[in-house]
Amino acid sequence: MRRLLTGIASTALLGVVTIVPTGEAQAVQAPHSVVVNDNPENFTPHVLDGEVRAVAEVGNMMVLGGEFTQVSAAADGSPVLDRSNIVAFNKNTGAVSTTFAPEVNDVVRTVVAAPDGESVYVGGKFGQIDGEPAYKLARLDIDTGEPVPGFDPGVIDAVVMDARLSGDRLFISGIFLKIDGVTQEFLAELDPDTGALRDGIDLDFEGIAWSGKTQVYKFDVTPDGTRMVILGNFREIDGLSRVQVAMLDLTTNQASVMSWATTKYDHECLRSTVTEFDVRDVDFSPDGDYFVTVATGGATVEDALCDGAARWETNATGPDQEPSWFDLTGGDSVYSVATTGTAVYVGGHFKRWNSSVIGRSGGGPGHVDRNGIAALDPVNGLPLTWNPGRDRGRAVWDLVATTTGLWAGNDTENIGGEYHARIAFFPLSGGTPVPQPSPPDLPVDVHLISPDSNPDQLVRRPNFNGTTAGPASVVAGAGTGWSSIHGGFVADGELYAARDDATLVSYTLNGDQYGQPQVVDLHGMDGFANTLGDFSSLFYENGRIYYTLKDKGALYMRYFSVESEIVGSFRFVVVEDTEGFGLKSLGGAFLADDDVYRVHEKNCTLARLQWVDGEPVSGTSTVVSGPDVDGIDWCSNGLFARPA
Numbered sequence: 001m002r003r004l005l006t007g008i009a010s011t012a013l014l015g016v017v018t019i020v021p022t023g024e025a026q027a028v029q030a031p032h033s034v035v036v037n038d039n040p041e042n043f044t045p046h047v048l049d050g051e052v053r054a055v056a057e058v059g060n061m062m063v064l065g066g067e068f069t070q071v072s073a074a075a076d077g078s079p080v081l082d083r084s085n086i087v088a089f090n091k092n093t094g095a096v097s098t099t100f101a102p103e104v105n106d107v108v109r110t111v112v113a114a115p116d117g118e119s120v121y122v123g124g125k126f127g128q129i130d131g132e133p134a135y136k137l138a139r140l141d142i143d144t145g146e147p148v149p150g151f152d153p154g155v156i157d158a159v160v161m162d163a164r165l166s167g168d169r170l171f172i173s174g175i176f177l178k179i180d181g182v183t184q185e186f187l188a189e190l191d192p193d194t195g196a197l198r199d200g201i202d203l204d205f206e207g208i209a210w211s212g213k214t215q216v217y218k219f220d221v222t223p224d225g226t227r228m229v230i231l232g233n234f235r236e237i238d239g240l241s242r243v244q245v246a247m248l249d250l251t252t253n254q255a256s257v258m259s260w261a262t263t264k265y266d267h268e269c270l271r272s273t274v275t276e277f278d279v280r281d282v283d284f285s286p287d288g289d290y291f292v293t294v295a296t297g298g299a300t301v302e303d304a305l306c307d308g309a310a311r312w313e314t315n316a317t318g319p320d321q322e323p324s325w326f327d328l329t330g331g332d333s334v335y336s337v338a339t340t341g342t343a344v345y346v347g348g349h350f351k352r353w354n355s356s357v358i359g360r361s362g363g364g365p366g367h368v369d370r371n372g373i374a375a376l377d378p379v380n381g382l383p384l385t386w387n388p389g390r391d392r393g394r395a396v397w398d399l400v401a402t403t404t405g406l407w408a409g410n411d412t413e414n415i416g417g418e419y420h421a422r423i424a425f426f427p428l429s430g431g432t433p434v435p436q437p438s439p440p441d442l443p444v445d446v447h448l449i450s451p452d453s454n455p456d457q458l459v460r461r462p463n464f465n466g467t468t469a470g471p472a473s474v475v476a477g478a479g480t481g482w483s484s485i486h487g488g489f490v491a492d493g494e495l496y497a498a499r500d501d502a503t504l505v506s507y508t509l510n511g512d513q514y515g516q517p518q519v520v521d522l523h524g525m526d527g528f529a530n531t532l533g534d535f536s537s538l539f540y541e542n543g544r545i546y547y548t549l550k551d552k553g554a555l556y557m558r559y560f561s562v563e564s565e566i567v568g569s570f571r572f573v574v575v576e577d578t579e580g581f582g583l584k585s586l587g588g589a590f591l592a593d594d595d596v597y598r599v600h601e602k603n604c605t606l607a608r609l610q611w612v613d614g615e616p617v618s619g620t621s622t623v624v625s626g627p628d629v630d631g632i633d634w635c636s637n638g639l640f641a642r643p644a
Contacts, residue, residue, distance in 0.1 A: 029401040031286035032340035034431035036406045038388040043094035046421035052409030055400040056111040065108030102145040110163045123160030136160045153195035154180025166221040173216035186216040207235030212276030222288040233277035262321040269306035271298025296333035325381035338399035344376040347396020354383045365525045366569030379543035380559035388416035434563045435492040439591035444641040450482040451636035477512035487538030487638035500533030537589035553577030578618040588639040604635035
């Protein structure tokens with residue numbers, strides 16, 4: 001049985017759903033192959049007051065919406081320009097448009113590029129544009145700022161909070177109850193050309209999370225346009241319990257509530273009544289395989305996901321869904337998220353921490369300092385190295401990834417150590433990859449760490465193909481000092497090893513040459529460090545390290561990011577000692593192909609077990625080598641595998 005020792009579960013239940021595409025969605029986030037440069041570009045204009053709430057790329061222009069009155073170009077001494085809650089500028093030069101200057105009389109909450117690439121949908125709290133009626137939603141020409149002829153949704157009676165264009169479907173959400181005199185509560189589909197209300201959404205929302213008004217605050221649509229995840233202040237949809245988050249099927253004649261459900265946001269955080277509801281943004285990955293939610297609410301409570309980010313698998317079905325991973329900030333809100341495949345960017349007013357084990361001020365063992373903006377590893381949620389920092393303020397309200405970089409709309413003036421008032425652009429140029437190495441395929445070279453036959457040495461058994469291996473030889477370029485090591489694994493050209501001096505170290509590999517050991521920063525996880533000398537095995541797969549401890553009948557797991565060399569704060573139990581695994585007698589283990597190979601520390605045999613979905617399969621152990629099988633003694637302080 002898999003369980004998390006802190007009492008907060010973190011393993012998704014995966015399922016398969018047959019879906020029928022209805023048209024490709026407009027991708028809000030562009031896929032990236034690297035993490036963006038942490039040095040913002042200098043050409044972006046400055047928004048001199050208020051805050052930027054929404055960002056959109058429209059053709060060659062960027063459009064910002066929010067609550068502000070003045071902007072200026074980046075160059076010192078540039079004139080101050082009046083702009084009423086919306087502004088457009090050239091995405092390559094930062095030049096502010098002199099012709100797009102509509103006067104919007106109240107806050108703009110969402111901006112979305114129209115399908116022609118020459119106009120933009122604008123939603124928010126406003127009732128007028130240029131002194132003429134415009135009730136909460138408009139479509140504006142990107143060159144002139146004038147309303148596009150023919151688009152008229154009529155009177156929307158309350159705030160539009162979010163909008164998405166998916167194929168030929170325009171969706172909006174908010175606090176509204178009627179559109180053009182017709183009852184349409186909180187979520188609607190409109191004709192993208194005319195703005196006319198369509199009948200694609202007819203859902204009955206009930207209740208509030210903690211306080212305030214029922215509403216659909218944010219939502220996102222899968223790239224194939226088949227599913228929508230909605231967030232907001234509600235408890236039921238069509239009589240089904242869906243607290244703050246739900247998944248909708250968009251392939252039916254009218255959108256329907258899917259079986260996917262979670263109770264993770266049905267726990268009142270320590271300040272939930274102040275925030276009214278907790279979940280604040282959602283974003284699907286570019287391939288649509290998963291989505292990430294972020295939340296406010298205050299310090300977390302058991303079984304909740306307050307003030308942090310969580311990943312969910314799109315194809316999962318049924319009730320009681322658990323996140324694939326979660327990342328807590330230690331008691332400060334996260335308001336925006338952008339997934340690019342390579343990274344998950346989050347923004348808020350967290351003042352110091354990510355990867356907080358206690359979920360409240362103080363961070364706890366393993367916490368990592370990040371100020372207001374961070375990039376997380378998509379496979380495990382751990383912070384990546386990227387760390388520009390920003391003035392804390394209230395929030396980064398919107399994060400938008402384009403084909404050239406990442407835009408961050410916020411409410412402060414300094415980000416990345418530079419003055420970039422309320423809008424910043426981090427380019428892809430100069431960015432860094434995030435390696436996600438896989439275990440090696442057979443055949444492999446198995447390296448024995450300080451075996452009795454060669455104490456303090458590293459010994460290679462070449463070309464192990466799953467049943468046989470070549471003759472043992474000392475690795476001459478490995479040096480000495482190996483008697484202090486109790487297991488290791490190779491990932492992205494580095495050997496990571498556990499030592500009995502309570503350190504995890506890395507060695508850079510260059511053929512048979514092993515560099516000097518570098519201590520991995522465990523960020524104050526003294527409890528974990530003190531177990532390193534008791535390791536009896538250590539191996540890696542898919543952003544996770546697996547390990548066993550001497551005389552302990554369990555296989556443990558922690559998240560590990562190869563890119564940032566950060567070890568996760570939480571310890572998981574993958575399996576208790578089960579038939580055929582022999583956890584108490586392990587003398588080293590490694591993964592190759594789809595199997596785990598483990599050494600029996602007393603009879604020095606090597607056995608193979610099936611490895612499925614991150615755990616060994618009970619009852620599949622088969623001895624493949626050993627002193628009484630083929631004359632090979634596998635006993636050592638530990639072992640690891642490298643590609644042959």
